[in-house]
Amino acid sequence: MASIDQTELPGVGVRYEFDTDRGVRVGVLQHLSGDRELLLYDKNDPDTCDRTVRLKDADAEALADLLGLSQLAQSLGAVREAVGGLVIEWITIGQGSPFEGKTIGDTRLRTQTGVSIIAVIHNSEPTPAPGPEQQLDAGDTVIVIGTLDGIHRAETLLERG
Secondary structure, eight states: OOOOEEEEETTTEEEEEEEOTTSOEEEEEEETTSOEEEEEEETTEEEEEEEEEEEOHHHHHHHHHHTTHHHHHHHHHHHHHHTTSOEEEEEEOOTTOTTTTOBHHHHTHHHHHSOEEEEEEETTEEEESOOTTOBOOTTOEEEEEEOHHHHHHHHIIIIIO
């Protein structure tokens, strides 16, 4: 699998790039607005963007289908059913959340909802399998696993309190 480079572009969004097996640099610019651009770089100068293609939501979905993403989503759905309705979700700690500045242990999330935090992403840095002492800050993303009902309760607690 190709290594994907991620570059934060303040005020613009995030650029993701990788080199194909044939040495062509390809990227996607995810704008803060939600718009996306497909980036194709000059093979002789990988720092020079040769061509950009702005993708509307429908375009991005069509491209994802062509690349097999819908098949992957169907496969993940089957896996989810196979493990008894477990759901994995990404939840952002909201500004003003009562758990802002608190630890995972302070949330008592598993006790209150049956949901477990399996990773925390802080400033684009992931912490897999965080312990109860892991602090949560506004803007952090927690990756949780549990039932759909538990996930909904966890979202309510973590996002808004």
